[in-house]
Amino acid sequence: MTQQLLINSNNQNQYLADCQQCFGLCCVALPYAKSADFAFDKDSGSPCKNLQADYRCGIHQKLRSSGLRGCTVYECFGAGQKVSQMTYNGKSWRDNPELAKEMFDLLPIMQQLHEMLYYLTESLSLQDAKPIYAEVQKAIVETERLTNLNTLTLLELHVPTHRAFVNDLLLQTSELVRAKVKIGTHNSKHSKNIRGRDCIGAKLKGANLKGSNLRGVLFIAADLRQADMRKADLIGADLRDADLSGANLIGSIFLTQAQVNSANGNSETQLPSALTIPDHWLD
Structure with missing residues (x-):
């Protein structure tokens, strides 16, 4: 199991959004205020007015021209589909309203963990970072373990502590890459x-x-x-x-x-x- 995980961890694309496998979580869970990036206010837990019944954005191809360029620069790093399909086994917030708030609260936590996984997998693709490959692989395994915790444990997770651990490895990667320049x-x-x-x-x-x-x-x-x-x-x-x-x-x-x-x-x-x-x- 661990060996397979380490092999798959080299694929950075697995930590990118796959909206077809998500229940439009970012379009509901995240709040935003009317600004240059968003054309209107939206509260956390309130579905965007452009979210359709199939959980797809009705103006996806026109977001920038519709005053919603903020949506075009958001990346969940695959957290949306992880929460939708794995954490909650395909149960949607619409069909299971009793789970909605918990799902929405969990998304930003999972997003942070997946963002770390995205950067860690990039480290494994950099030849200059080879001296710390073993430590990076261990960090990937540990971070993946955290993403698979039960929901109550995840909601209580102190993400900054783990981020500090991961950031140390990313800083080492940066130093190794830039040292030869x-x-x-x-x-x-x-x-x-x-x-x-x-x-x-x-x-x-x-x-x-x-x-x-x-x-x-x-x-x-x-x-x-x-x-x-x-x-x-x-x-x-x-x-x-x-x-x-x-x-x-x-x-x-x-x-x-x-x-x-x-x-x-x-x-x-x-x-x-x-x-x-x-x-x-x-x-």
């Missing part, structure tokens, strides 16, 4: 480690950020055109409305499709092979 001489004013910095609206066109620690950096509406972001650690970086036109992100780590979807770019933007150029970049 030589910082270029141009744009030397940009530090290799700007973790957590506020770069909202920053003018970084052509910046040399290769091999940089960009964890949690606020790049909201930043100008990153033609920036060199190869081998950069982008876990948690906020790229909303950042302009990545012509930027090179090949080999960057811990970058998600949701982050890419939140940004702007063009056909000249170079992304890691696992990610795709969003349709709105080509409009």
